[in-house]
Amino acid sequence: xxxxxxxxxxxxxxxxxxxxxxxxxxxxxxxxxxxxxxxxxxxxxxxxxxxxxxxxxxxxxxxxxxxxxxxxxxxxxxxxxxxxxxxxxxxxxxxxxxxxxxxxxxxxxxxxxxxxxxxxxxxxxxxxxxxxxxxxxxxxxxxxxxxxxxxxxxxxxxxxxxxxxxxxxxxxxxxxxxxxxxxxxxxxxxxxxxxxxxxxxxxxxxxxxxxxxxxxxxxxxxxxxxxxxxxxxxxxxxxxxxxxxxxxxxxxxxxxxxxxxxxxxxxxxxxxxxxxxxxxxxxxxxxxxxxxxxxxxxxxxxxxxxxxxxxxxxxxxxxxxxxxxxxxxxxxxxxxxxxxxxxxxxxxxxxxxxxxxxxxxxxxxxxxxxxxxxxxxxxxxxxxxxxxxxxxxxxxxxxxxxxxxxxxxxxxxxxxxxxxxxxxxxxxxxxxxxxxxxxxxxxxxxxxxxxxxxxxxxxxxxxxx
Amino acid sequence: xxxxxxxxxxxxxxxxxxxxxxxxxxxxxxxxxxxxxxxxxxxxxxxxxxxxxxxxxxxxxxxxxxxxxxxxxxxxxxxxxxxxxxxxxxxxxxxxxxxxxxxxxxxxxxxxxxxxxxxxxxxxxxxxxxxxxxxxxxxxxxxxxxxxxxxxxxxxxxxxxxxxxxxxxxxxxxxxxxxxxxx
Numbered sequence: 001x002x003x004x005x006x007x008x009x010x011x012x013x014x015x016x017x018x019x020x021x022x023x024x025x026x027x028x029x030x031x032x033x034x035x036x037x038x039x040x041x042x043x044x045x046x047x048x049x050x051x052x053x054x055x056x057x058x059x060x061x062x063x064x065x066x067x068x069x070x071x072x073x074x075x076x077x078x079x080x081x082x083x084x085x086x087x088x089x090x091x092x093x094x095x096x097x098x099x100x101x102x103x104x105x106x107x108x109x110x111x112x113x114x115x116x117x118x119x120x121x122x123x124x125x126x127x128x129x130x131x132x133x134x135x136x137x138x139x140x141x142x143x144x145x146x147x148x149x150x151x152x153x154x155x156x157x158x159x160x161x162x163x164x165x166x167x168x169x170x171x172x173x174x175x176x177x178x179x180x181x182x183x184x185x186x187x188x189x190x191x192x193x194x195x196x197x198x199x200x201x202x203x204x205x206x207x208x209x210x211x212x213x214x215x216x217x218x219x220x221x222x223x224x225x226x227x228x229x230x231x232x233x234x235x236x237x238x239x240x241x242x243x244x245x246x247x248x249x250x251x252x253x254x255x256x257x258x259x260x261x262x263x264x265x266x267x268x269x270x271x272x273x274x275x276x277x278x279x280x281x282x283x284x285x286x287x288x289x290x291x292x293x294x295x296x297x298x299x300x301x302x303x304x305x306x307x308x309x310x311x312x313x314x315x316x317x318x319x320x321x322x323x324x325x326x327x328x329x330x331x332x333x334x335x336x337x338x339x340x341x342x343x344x345x346x347x348x349x350x351x352x353x354x355x356x357x358x359x360x361x362x363x364x365x366x367x368x369x370x371x372x373x374x375x376x377x378x379x380x381x382x383x384x385x386x387x388x389x390x391x392x393x394x395x396x397x398x399x400x401x402x403x404x405x406x407x408x409x410x411x412x413x414x415x416x417x418x419x420x421x422x423x424x425x426x427x428x429x430x431x432x433x434x435x436x437x438x439x440x441x442x443x444x445x446x447x448x449x450x451x452x453x454x455x456x457x458x459x460x461x462x463x464x465x
Numbered sequence: 466x467x468x469x470x471x472x473x474x475x476x477x478x479x480x481x482x483x484x485x486x487x488x489x490x491x492x493x494x495x496x497x498x499x500x501x502x503x504x505x506x507x508x509x510x511x512x513x514x515x516x517x518x519x520x521x522x523x524x525x526x527x528x529x530x531x532x533x534x535x536x537x538x539x540x541x542x543x544x545x546x547x548x549x550x551x552x553x554x555x556x557x558x559x560x561x562x563x564x565x566x567x568x569x570x571x572x573x574x575x576x577x578x579x580x581x582x583x584x585x586x587x588x589x590x591x592x593x594x595x596x597x598x599x600x601x602x603x604x605x606x607x608x609x610x611x612x613x614x615x616x617x618x619x620x621x622x623x624x625x626x627x628x629x630x631x632x633x634x635x636x637x638x639x640x641x642x643x644x645x646x647x648x
Contacts, residue, residue, distance in 0.1 A: 176511075258573070
């Protein structure tokens with residue numbers, strides 16, 4: 001099922017994105033919208049779609065990079081007459097985009113809402129879910145408005161509801177707007193949030209694919225991951241794999257923020273180099289600034305530095321140099337911003353957003369904030385560096401309930417490695433060299449103590465007279 | 466004797482009848498949210514948002530009324546209410562300002578914007594101006610990283626802020642608020 005005319009498309013996800021005025025139902029259909037959903041419902045059995053997605057090599061774009069087809073294959077499938085079948089299964093689009101430095105899903109949600117609706121029809125059909133939710137972060141008000149419009153239109157045109165387009169498949173899709181908490185992006189916390197509970201992550205197993213929302217089989221997929229589905233179905237596996245130069249398939253929406261010339265988002269072949277994103281697309285550093293390092297995929301990834309710039313931005317290559325592709329959003333550090341202050345800002349975020357369920361995270365993240373703040377303010381001690389290293393160990397994978405604390409560790413441990421001299425300088429000189437007011441204050445203190453010494457020696461002198 | 470002691474030691478429980486406390490519009494909106502979930506308590510967060518949209522914030526009485534309507538334990542609902550940044554458990558001003566304090570805004574110098582806002586309104590984080598117009602809060606990453614620094618006021622996002630432009634936005638809103646009061 002390969003349609004030749006689509007094979008020239010190299011930016012499938014963003015080709016129809018329009019932030020000013022997203023395509024409504026009619027306009028979306030005119031550019032080929034809902035054709036893929038039609039192909040899925042009329043030409044394929046659910047297990048055939050699953051095979052296509054498996055073979056396409058699509059991996060989760062939310063950060064973990066888990067193969068999407070494999071994730072779906074853990075959902076138990078039942079014959080229609082099977083008495084053991086659960087009364088429902090669920091599909092959830094994870095649109096709780098709150099990873100600092102990440103803003104790619106916002107583009108897809110605000111710019112092409114029908115694409116997500118169509119993608120969810122295909123995904124729900126494949127796993128046999130009749131109810132689906134879009135879990136949207138509370139701050140994305142414009143996205144909420146546009147998604148609800150798209151959902152309403154899809155119902156009007158029988159792309160949602162009972163017996164979609166006269167088929168045997170029914171799907172109800174609802175929009176849920178959250179109220180601002182990072183941990184809700186963790187899939188089991190998200191499920192607790194949807195159930196009306198405090199959104200602490202759940203213990204795994206059982207995995208959501210078997211026992212998720214309301215105890216029923218549930219798939220949670222990132223927005224960008226889902227949006228690939230219509231294009232894979234329409235254009236075929238070979239086209240999808242041909243988009244990327246390396247082992248990973250498809251495109252990726254990369255981003256860049258910080259003091260670069262042109263911060264923004266670009267849909268590029270999966271596996272372009274860091275250098276290409278940073279210099280060719282983001283335009284390099286702003287005038288007068290030099291590159292120090294970057295987090296390649298959001299706040300919870302390890303720093304990479306100049307020597308890594310030729311690394312392809314795919315899951316394996318970034319992992320090989322000691323970081324994670326994460327969300328693909330570069331956070332770029334320049335030479336006029338303090339690396340210690342940057343890590344402190346990140347750690348404050350993680351401490352604030354920790355759900356408080358497990359001790360290493362609840363106590364470890366604020367402890368790291370305290371130590372980092374002390375160092376940044378020039379009150380640090382040399383043994384603080386050991387404390388930070390120990391905290392990185394206490395909060396690492398296997399010692400915490402979920403991935404939040406290990407995520408918090410990643411920028412810290414890599415900063416200790418690549419910006420060790422900066423940490424030392426803060427401690428040895430008792431101030432932050434990136435902060436002019438701190439240096440001025442220190443000079444003032446130094447001068448006033450010199451004056452004090454001079455005055456007191458004068459006084460001593462006068463007393464002697 | 467024994468019974469009296471027990472009675473004295475018993476905990477006073479508060480119940481607020483939702484039908485007398487909540488408006489018909491609030492109840493209808495919450496029941497709609499209930500209808501798309503599998504259980505009543507799953508609509509807890511939506512119910513909090515509905516009542517907050519009508520009343521500005523979630524008082525203890527609102528919390529009790531919602532728990533009555535959804536037939537869910539008050540502790541569970543309070544656990545949900547206090548978990549989220551955008552549910553206000555204290556009174557807030559007409560406009561709630563959420564200044565993004567995450568990494569992209571930090572690298573782009575949001576601190577200067579924050580200082581300008583604090584000076585302009587003469588309030589700190591968590592406070593409301595004396596005229597009840599503005600409340601100042603922080604917010605984790607607003608997803609405006611390519612247009613940092615950013616803030617959210619009500620449902621509007623303001624991007625590429627400078628200290629001057631942020632103050633101008635607030636001045637404009639204050640003027641608009643006064644115009645609304647006159648009409």
